[in-house]
Amino acid sequence: MDLHFGDSKPTDEERAAVDALLGPPESAWEAPAGEWVERSADDLRWARGGRPARDRRDLLLPGLHAINDRIGWISDGALDYLCRRLTVPPAEAYGVATFYSMFSVRPRPATVLHVCTDLACAARGAAEVCAGVEQRLGPGSGVHVERSPCLGLCERAPAALAVRAGDPVRTAVAAPATTESAVLAATSPDAADEEPPAVLAVPQAGMPSPGCEKTGRDPELVLLRRVGVVDPASLDDYRAEGGYAALRRAFDIGPAGVIREVTDSGLVGRGGAAFPTGRKWQATAAQPDHPHYLVCNADESEPGTFKDRVIMEGDPYALIESMTIAGYAVGAHRGYLYLRGEYPRALARLEHAIGQARARGLLGDDVLGQGYAFDIEIRRGAGAYICGEETALFNSIEGYRGEPRSKPPFPVEKGLFGKPTAENNVETLVNVLPILTMGAEAYAAIGTGKSTGPKLFCVSGSVARPGIYELPFGATLGELLELAGPPQGLRAVLLGGAAGGFVRPDELDIPLTFEGTREAGTTLGSGVVLVLDDTVPLPRILLRIAEFFRDESCGQCVPCRVGTVRQEEALTRLLERTGAEAENDIALLREVGRAMRDASICGLGQTAWNAVESAIDRLGAYA
Template identity: 75%
Template sequence: MDLKYTGAVPSDAERDAVDTLLGPPPSGWEGGDERTAGDLRWATGGASAVRDRRDQLLPALHAVNDRVGWISEGALDYICRRLTVAPAEAYGVATFYAMFSVRPRPAKVLHVCTDLACAARGSASVCADLTERLGPPGTPAEGAVWQESPCLGLCERAPAALLLRAGPESGQPSSQDAPRLSAVVAPATPADLLATARTPEAGPPEPPAAAAVPQAGDPDLVLLRRVGSVDPASLDDYRANGGYSALRRAFSLGPAGVIREVLDAGLVGRGGAAFPTGRKWQATAQQAGGPHYLVCNADESEPGTFKDRVLMEGDPYALIEAMTIAGYAIGAHQGFIYLRGEYPRAYGRLGHALTSARTRGLLGPDVLGQGYAFDIEIRRGAGAYICGEETAIFNSIEGQRGEPRSKPPFPVEKGLFGRPTAVNNVETLVNVLPILERGAAAYAATGTGTSTGTKLFCVSGQVARPGVYELPFGANLRELLELAGPPERLRAVLLGGAAGGFVRPDELDVPLTFEGTRAAGTTLGSGVVMVLDDSVELPRVLLRIAEFFRDESCGQCVPCRVGTVRQEEALHRIVDRTGAGAAEDIALMREVGQAMRDASICGLGQTAWNAVESAIDRLGVYK
């Protein structure tokens, strides 16, 4: 497309989608039908006013994609005029995300997961059957188009698929279009997928969130104790089961007291880096510049990770209460949940919970009558693994391409909108509730000295009972697998997902702590535990990991942009036996992997070689 304003005209549906989000255009210069005599061109707010609107770019792209199914030249031109964004920049953002399309496609898009957990459960045969019946991925058929997808976060029900149908939201003026709809098909069979593609309304019902928690109802659960026993849509039910007692204690302690409790509890981040949460909050609170912001990283896109999805679907008010406490502690009055776009049910439940909390005075200008103002906004991602990196989230929310920033400055100093910002993932934030409910000492009594509390583990692959498990830090891998039902012929366990490492069947006594896994030469990461038996072709698994990192690299830095491609090429030569020999390609991958680890800007490039390296060194996969 032409990267200048083209005068392309949006359709009525596209214009309505944007105007519903942004309001009617204030003048002819900003997308109105006509320019009146009063529409003289003068600056009313200068560059700062333009920047203030730029953060609506991603929501506007979502609005059009949700309504029509793709983003036309006319729609993009109209969005740019409304937001005063250069078309070239908006085009760069729209094409950055996998869930958007700037080419025409049907309103129904079927995303079929081909990532690690689903591949281990037969997604290849599902895709082969769809190719035979409907044609290759991207071929319109049955009024829909299907495409292969990275992990959808539905690993406990692998193989999985997600159908999204564009259309007006329910409650909007009547339209000839069918209303917007999402349908999960998991476990997916070709017959179910075809039937759902034809009639999404008749798709199989999605099970409750508790179906992903094999321990549901266990009285020893802490973070998962309400999942399955409390109605996720009922604020009254949540409060009757201990909800908002932690926030009341937070107000009695004061911001400094809350931070001291979190420090004394020893809470560290659950996203993989294990940075002390209290230190992050303290550093943010001490920054003189304002306003401060809180960002919840709910873009869990690591293959094999789905714990945050289960928490948001099964206990959404817990996240809202925890974010309110965190905002109070760091002096923030605005929070953002950056939610991955492949989680439509979590989006709906969180949206309902936010509305209920505002109505009842638990969010807004005077939370619980304490004189503290705080509110939360959901910002949806659109299919970019890199946006799980904390600074890439800032760029995405601000309407830029979701590329990581160089550090320093660190987010606590200069984060979202250039202001002090604390970023935590869902599991980390929800841990704050038991800390304040029970006290720091009681919380720290569970686990080990440096890994306190309980941890959520996402168990998938060849196990009898896949799902999210909660265990105290210090339990070992063998104990976890016994709960999940291990296969008879265990080949390997992948810890930490695509960015993690493998362990052998004789290493199952590794303690599940951050320090224990490091000592064993692997990583706990975000809690992925993917179990593979001897029916799985490990070389193909490693190739899929390499393809994943090649696809998800943002391309900003050379070591990652080039290194992920070279790694995939080498693995293709080994798997397809087209090269001179595996030894030469392994040596090449070691050199490339070290360069990525040393010189990449962010964790994607720094960890892209981890799983392949561990498979070569620990499993002897190519011998």
């Protein structure tokens, strides 16, 4: 295989970043002789590297992170050196590096300030923050300002994230962001990065829930009960609050017993597809091909979604325990936790928690002395919404562009590395803990017959108390808004995020269940509830949704690649057109929307028209 390496050379710092991940080159086959490794007599006799190096292809994404974190961008020389070490064609590696928005292959300052301009932040004045920051941090400031999609900080919108390259990389969050606080985060990250109180993310955790008297519901927290109560860094605190009781019961009843309990509980996926979790686990466990893998999808990039981030930051050991149980049930001995690149605090919390769990025998070769080996590896995403789709996520971990695969075969048969894989998101996994501690029957008694258990809702936008709310399935949209403090002039509510649908102010009696929202002609999705008052310009919000899908389309299939661009173009024209011209654009939108829905490979293209369609048909957005 001719890899066609270029003539560019890495700097000492770039080489050190790669070597810190991969170790020093073992032979001149991994690096040009005479430059970093002297050619030995053995190197002249046989080639070392080859298949073992190619088997490390999955380290390409961590390698790109290592360079980008240390330098701030990825040069041709650094990319070539990484490709030599992994025996990856540079053209393929370039395609991977340019796939992710957090990487740059062009020179830029070491500090990058990401200012969110997505839906929740746009409704809270992100445009003014962006304009102010760009004016203050112009050329020559040493800071590169990027208008960013959702940063997962919607409860504190508008938000900004500063990343300063170096060893180690430093990050800082400004949220709610002003021009001054965003500039401070970029120029003095240590001074700006203070952790907010948990009550800002989980309003129910710090005070009696407002509105309980009106709704008649007492939202006793199950999934969020430890957030803001225990020290997220302390394994002892976690165990004192019932931690690892579920894993002990899992070992008592065995893998088949765990799957039976999860199946009987009625638990379905909380990422939006609502596939029965027990069926997925059973199908994975039954596959004769080995090894089996477990993948936790923590790449929640849907605009308006931040529930998984709150769990990982506030209760990281719960995710580690639930991943261990899931791995035990499906026969996996390794779990991959694919984490959003925009979540630096969650990354630090999880790395610490995994280290503590290993040290205490809760991960490793003999978990709890039960003879079961299981460990977790964190893989960071780098800013690609499409990687929330499970097969795109697998490609990303394996070191390829995060493009979805055709199905079948399904992941339970051929998933990560071509092996049987169970993939679940964070909220789905942590629901396994109460299922095992309270029993499947008691868990199934929460919620409704078809949507069982508690559900987390990400409420943001024009409400008094934005944050994560935990309610049993079956509560109405109106009851949820009462808890969050609805606005006086309610214009619309977007359910399910950019891929969801709008509902009118007179539809607040919709039950928040998968079947209830379907019957109402909308979707529950991942639990996004974005509230818009009558001061928010709806056509601008719709255009932002279209821009989001245009940017995030992976480009693999024509209906999505072309359709998202045509949708954005039509919505741009509709900002100024009326009458017959507007009707023509709306007709074009419907035609393009149907084509994307019917012919796109994955859910991104299939749902890119949903919110726009609902705004036209339910809200009369362009009437």
